Amino acid sequence: MRKYQFYKELVGDIKLGRPNLEVSIDLEMYRVMQFTLRDILEQKVGSEEADKIFYDAGKLAGNYFYEMYINPVSSVEEFVGKTQKALRDKKIGILRVEEADLENGKVILTVDEDLDCSGLPELDYETCIYDEGFIAALFGNFSGQEWKAKEIDCWCTGARTCRFLVTKI
Amino acid sequence: MSNRCDLEEISTNDTLQQQSTDEFIKHILTLLTSVTVSENLDTDLWLNNNPDAKKLYDYIISLRELTTALAKGDLKKTVPGKGYILANLKALQANLLHLTWQSKMVANGDFSQRVDFLGEFSDAFNEMALKLQNSNMQLVKMATTDTLTQIPNRLALAQFLSAAFKKSVEQDTPFSIIIFDIDNFKRVNDTYGHDIGDKVLVKISEILNSQFRSNDIFSRYGGEEFMAALPGISQENCFKIAKRAISLVSKTKIPANADEHISITVSAGVSSRISKDITYENIIKRSDNALYKAKTSGKNKVCISSKK
Numbered sequence: 253m254r255k256y257q258f259y260k261e262l263v264g265d266i267k268l269g270r271p272n273l274e275v276s277i278d279l280e281m282y283r284v285m286q287f288t289l290r291d292i293l294e295q296k297v298g299s300e301e302a303d304k305i306f307y308d309a310g311k312l313a314g315n316y317f318y319e320m321y322i323n324p325v326s327s328v329e330e331f332v333g334k335t336q337k338a339l340r341d342k343k344i345g346i347l348r349v350e351e352a353d354l355e356n357g358k359v360i361l362t363v364d365e366d367l368d369c370s371g372l373p374e375l376d377y378e379t380c381i382y383d384e385g386f387i388a389a390l391f392g393n394f395s396g397q398e399w400k401a402k403e404i405d406c407w408c409t410g411a412r413t414c415r416f417l418v419t420k421i
Numbered sequence: 422m423s424n425r426c427d428l429e430e431i432s433t434n435d436t437l438q439q440q441s442t443d444e445f446i447k448h449i450l451t452l453l454t455s456v457t458v459s460e461n462l463d464t465d466l467w468l469n470n471n472p473d474a475k476k477l478y479d480y481i482i483s484l485r486e487l488t489t490a491l492a493k494g495d496l497k498k499t500v501p502g503k504g505y506i507l508a509n510l511k512a513l514q515a516n517l518l519h520l521t522w523q524s525k526m527v528a529n530g531d532f533s534q535r536v537d538f539l540g541e542f543s544d545a546f547n548e549m550a551l552k553l554q555n556s557n558m559q560l561v562k563m564a565t566t567d568t569l570t571q572i573p574n575r576l577a578l579a580q581f582l583s584a585a586f587k588k589s590v591e592q593d594t595p596f597s598i599i600i601f602d603i604d605n606f607k608r609v610n611d612t613y614g615h616d617i618g619d620k621v622l623v624k625i626s627e628i629l630n631s632q633f634r635s636n637d638i639f640s641r642y643g644g645e646e647f648m649a650a651l652p653g654i655s656q657e658n659c660f661k662i663a664k665r666a667i668s669l670v671s672k673t674k675i676p677a678n679a680d681e682h683i684s685i686t687v688s689a690g691v692s693s694r695i696s697k698d699i700t701y702e703n704i705i706k707r708s709d710n711a712l713y714k715a716k717t718s719g720k721n722k723v724c725i726s727s728k729k
Contacts, residue, residue: 329531348519348538362515364538374503405511410503412512 258312260320276343279367286368286382307385314389322390328354331394343367350415354395357420361387362405362413369407369414378406380414391418441466445474452481483507487514496521520546532557569619570626573640578648581638585652586701589694597659597693598701599649600708601629601667604686604720606645613677621685624675629687632666648705656693656725663689663723671721688715692726 266275293302321338325331336347345363352359364370369379384401391399398421405411445467451458468475483502487510490498496518500507516538523534523546532554536543565577573581582598589596603609603625610618626647630639633649642648651659667687674682690712692704707726715724 329526329529333531333533348515349522350515350518352522360518362519364512410508412508413515415515 258316260316263316282367303381306381307388310382310385310387311389311392312385313382314386315393317386318390318393323393325394328352335390339363345370345414354391357399359391359418360415361418362415364413366407366414372408374410375408377408378403378414379408380406380416383414384416387416387418391420395420397421449477449481452485480504480507484510487511491517527553530557567641570623570641572626572630572647573638575640575642578638578640578642578650581640582650582701582705585638585650586694586698586704589652594653595655595693596701596704597651597654597656597691598704598708599651599659599663599666599689599691599723600642600705600712601647601649601663601687601689602712602716603645604688604716609683609685613683617677617683621675621683624673625670625685625687628670628673629666632662632669648708650701654693656691659691659693660723660725663691667721667723686721688712688720689723690715690726691723 290302290306293305297305317338321342322331322334325334332347332349332352339345339347345366348362348364350360350362352361363380363383366380366383368383372379380403384403387401388399391401399418400421401416401418403414404417405413405415407414448458448462448464448467464478468478480502483500484507487498487500487507490496491510491514496514498514520536520539523536526534527550532550534550536546539546565573565580567574585596588594603621606618606621609621622645626639626641629647629649633639633651637649637651637654639647639649649663651662654662667689670685670687674684677683690708690710692707692711694701694704698704711724711726715722718724
């Protein structure tokens with residue numbers, strides 16, 4: 253018996269529940285929540301397992317996002333266009349496509365002003381694991397096949413934009 | 422004596438080191454400013470024992486390689502290294518790659534692409550995309566609109582019928598087609614001339630068009646023939662709609678000149694999709710037969726296809 257299984261209604265009616273504070277929160281607090289959660293996860297289960305958890309959680313969020321804001325789409329162009337718009341509207345980031353060869357299962361895209369990492373201090377590792385899962389889920393939902401996403405450039409590693417290589421498995 | 426030797430040695434070492442540093446700086450300047458660089462240069466002397474010099478040297482090599490590639494239009498070049506200047510160049514490279522992709526999308530007919538990251542170029546690109554979008558919309562409108570009546574033409578009709586028929590089959594919902602034909606139209610042209618004939622076509626199309634929903638199509642089918650296609654509407658209901666439409670026409674007087682008004686009537690044939698229909702042409706054929714029946718049995722009436 254699961255206690256915390258995610259379903260879309262769990263997000264609740266935010267407008268109803270927050271008539272004064274409304275739908276947005278300060279990004280600083282979102283990052284605090286994410287990074288403190290990752291800190292504790294790493295302490296409890298190790299770095300590798302913490303990354304896997306973040307990736308899978310990102311996938312779950314990607315599934316939700318696709319169902320709520322992307323679906324239905326009938327072409328690659330519409331998929332990319334709707335995803336760009338939804339990500340911008342939700343202030344998650346500015347998505348740009350460098351290469352989109354869905355037929356051969358290879359996409360390279362960048363996310364500017366990324367929710368998770370833009371402005372972070374320089375680190376020795378790419379940090380957007382949650383985004384990786386999120387992006388993989390978007391492509392998975394669109395194509396009906398399994399995709400994986402890997403961040404190859406990140407703000408944290410000195411790039412000004414996050415670049416992801418998305419490939420069909 | 423020995424002290425003097427030591428001092429001379431230190432002095433010689435200092436001089437050598439100073440010479441080496443000067444050469445290193447000269448080489449860095451060459452890398453930054455010259456087209457050609459000596460390839461046989463031994464850099465180990467400068468770099469092996471100086472990690473910062475090595476870092477600086479590698480950074481400048483990456484900058485040189487990336488800027489050379491960008492200058493030549495090679496957007497796929499990847500170089501190692503991070504930090505402010507390289508990151509800015511990589512961001513520019515990413516933007517140019519995205520712009521390339523966007524240009525391909527525009528070439529494929531997606532005129533909704535907009536650029537928001539390249540200053541004045543963005544304005545120029547967006548203006549171009551907007552103009553292409555508007556021109557394309559105008560061309561599509563011209564290609565799918567009847568010039569006289571300004572209602573959809575046969576091309577638009579065919580596109581609509583194809584999609585609506587497919588949907589009707591997939592969802593097993595009714596789909597009906599009406600063909601209207603103006604009665605004795607040749608006589609109007611012969612009596613009053615083609616200008617008045619055109620005026621009649623425009624007026625009749627306006628009256629009939631007003632009887633359909635936004636998700637139906639009402640189009641010019643031929644000279645004095647019009648066709649309406651009604652997704653989700655059964656044959657019986659379609660018959661009622663057609664009857665109401667032709668009744669409205671028969672009550673309208675169209676001015677032919679200052680003294681004279683013309684009364685016009687219209688006949689119509691109605692049919693709906695049946696299970697054995699393979700294409701929308703099957704429905705059109707039955708509607709056409711029904712129209713023929715209306716024409717040959719007195720006109721100003723609607724006939725319905727009897728096939729179930």
